Amino acid sequence: MCTYLRPPEEYILFEFSHIHGIDRGDVEGAPSWFDIADAIVEFVGDAPVYAHNATFDAAVWRCLDRYYFTGTxxxxxxxxxxxxxxxxxxxxxxxxxxxxxxxxxxxxxxxHQADSDALACAHIVAPAAAQPRAARVAACVR
Structure with missing residues (x-):
């Protein structure tokens, strides 16, 4: 699943459009986090999630959960x-x-295209999965 998300109106800022190419028109008809929260939980299940520079992604994810009162x-x-x-x-x-x-x-x-970045992470994780568990756990974001 790949979709744009419509951010809460008070957080709609497009100061990084020059990097990722996303602008207001791309997100106007997109679902909100609340709209897809159940699908996210179902998709992720108990599987681990990976992101490059996950500190950023984790912070955004946690903020979305707080804002929408979701637990994803x-x-x-x-x-x-x-x-x-x-x-x-x-x-x-x-x-x-x-x-x-x-x-x-x-x-x-x-x-900076979400689906391509996610596939890149998968290509990084696949060979890393052969490494000792301690190396992977050391890279955990909590």
């Missing part, structure tokens, strides 16, 4: 940025494009 935040939330810093210290940097290129050289990342 997953029990296991891992950061592929932290994971790559621990498991791939030799990389020149640990930005998502760099790590994705290293882990999946044939994957064509469309950076």
């Amino acid at each position: 935040y997953p029990e296991q939330f891992y950061c592929t940025l932290r994971m790559s810093q621990r498991l791939l210290p030799h990389l020149v940097d640990h930005r998502l494009p760099t790590v994705a290129e290293y882990c999946a050289p044939v994957f064509a990342l469309n950076h």
